[in-house]
Structures are given as structure tokens and as C-alpha cells.
Amino acid sequence: MSTPGPPKLRLGISACLLGQEVRYNGGHKRDAFLTDTFGRYVEWVAVCPEVEVGMGTPRPPIRLERRGEETRLVMPSTGEDYTDAMRAWGQRRVAALAAMDLDGYVLKKDSPSCGMERVKVYPDREGAPSRDGRGMFAEALMERLPDLPVEEEGRLNDPLLRENFIARVFVHHRWREGEKAGWTRASLMRFHERHKLLLMARNQNGMRRLGRLLGDSGKGTPVTDLAAAYRQGLTEVLRRPATRRGHTNVLMHLAGYVSDALDPADRAELTETIERYRLGLVPLIVPLTLIRHHVRRQGVEYLQGQAYLEPHPYELMLLNHV
Ligand code: SF4
Secondary structure (H helix, E strand, O other): OOOOOOOOEEEEEEHHHHOOOOOOOOOOOOOHHHHHHHHHHEEEEEEOHHHHOOOOOOOOOOEEEEEOOEEEEEEOOOOEEOHHHHHHHHHHHHHHHHOOOOOEEEEOOOOOOOOOOOEEEEOOOOOOOEEEEOOHHHHHHHHHOOOOOEEEOOHHHOHHHHHHHHHHHHHHHHHHHHHHHOOOHHHHHHHHHHHHHHHHHHOHHHHHHHHHHHOHHHOOOOHHHHHHHHHHHHHHHHHOOOOHHHHHHHHHHHHHHHHHHOOHHHHHHHHHHHHHHHOOOOOOHHHHHHHHHHHHHHOOHHHHOOHHHOOOOHHHOHHHHO
């Protein structure tokens, strides 16, 4: 019997990243990793805020401008102000997206509509723009869906950020599955057990806090409140990628489960491989593959379901670069 493949995920995306010719100049910003590689696992929901709000293509460029305390979305060449239209449309569009079971969102960087961070905001009068804005649609999206993994395509060129984003997307998917089935204390605990090492690699204290929340400190809390608090903590812990030190700790922890049953040569090989990873001489996939091999051979049941051992499809090769 063949094993089931990875789930098909549904993610939102800035339409120009898929190659749709929706940019102000009639062009696109197709991203090959997103369309050809990650795209094999994803059903994309493409959104172009500027086209959907009625600006047309091609169109004169728009930008964020600071007016006193406020940030406005304006088209300098015509003087038109799109702030209210974009805000009203954005609220409706984000409400529709919230009902679509998304597991993540990829935004186009630097855009006054889609940019997630460090978008240029022009001053009232003459002067250089500051780099502290967020696209107006991105703001509505992130406010309405604070637990949704969101990244920019530019940041996804960084192997660490890319790996972390995609790991978060798969965690989000499993969280939604649990939510659909209806959380119980037992299923929340099973979810935590499955993700323990993934959390440990990122933030050991955060992992323990989440465990305590489901244990004694959460006693008497209604399950829905417990799930909401857990989810918030989960989002916080996962937001930051694991460091090499964090991964090394988890690898040593994992080695503790399999070492006793190994002969001296295999044990030495495992220790040496983890040390090579710690020193930056080999990528994470090397010690992890070795550990996975021992876990499978020894049938260590507790570890076999750990999300850490296979956080995303092997074929994405994300662990080959961290
Ligand atoms: S960045 Fe956003 S608004 Fe601009 S073209 Fe791409 S999808 Fe449309």
C-alpha cells in the first residue's frame, strides 16, 4: 500500500508573483520557486489588490504618503487618493479569504499595497521616504489573520526564512485539521507532543510554556480558550527560525533515544555527524537523515510521528540549505 502524499495546501499570493501581468507597468514578477517548486504542493489563491480595487493595468504607480499621523495611498501623477477605497475593499476581501481555509500567504515585497514591511512612505513635503511602511492590503490581512504564516517573496530567498515559513505553513495545516475535528484536551496534547521538537529547536522555554499551558496551569480553562491561548503561543514560538544551536540541542536529544541500541562505531558516527553540523560543515539534512534511519530501524514509536523529523516534503530540499 502506498503512503499518502503530503496534503495539498491552499495559500494566498500576490498575483504578480504567479506571472500574472497585473503590475502598474503591465509586467509581472513571476517567482520560479513559488510557481514551479513549492507550487507542486499548493493551490494558490491569487489576489491583486490594485487591480481588484479598480485601478486597471497598466496604471500610473501609487505610493504611501504620510499626512500628519495618517498614512494614505495615493497616485502622485493624478492626485487621486485610494486610501478609503483600498481599506473598504481590503476588509471585504480579507473576510472572504478568512473563510477559505488558507494555510499561508506570500506577499510581494516593497509594494504600497502588498509589502509586508519596510515599504517606502513618502513625507508630506519634499524629502526622502522612510522605510517603515506596510502595504495597505497586507496590513488588513495581517490584522485580521494574526496566526496565518505570512512572508514576502524577497525574504524567501533566505534559506532559513524559507524553511521556517514552509514549516509553519505545514504546522498551520495540521492545526486547522485538529480544529476541524474539534479540539479536546487530549487532541491538543497530542498536537503538542507531535510538534515538541520543532518548537524546542526554536525556543526551548516557549516549548515548555506551551506544555505547561496544556498541563496544570490550564486546568479549569475551557478547551476553546485553551486552544486559543495555545495557538497564540505557537505562532509566537514559530515566528523565529531555529538557530544552529537550537537544532544541535534537538539532534543531541534525538540521539539520546537511539544511541543505547547502537554499536560503538554507529554511535561514534552519529556523534561525529552532529558535531559536523554544529560546526557548520554539513547541512541539517545530513544528521537528520542518519537519525531518521536509526529511528526507523529501531522502531522508536515516540519519535516516528515527530513533525521535526519531516517538517515538509523531502523533495523541497529545504533542509539541504540550513
Ligand atoms: S504587488 Fe500586489 S498590487 Fe502590485 S501588482 Fe503585485 S499583486 Fe498587484
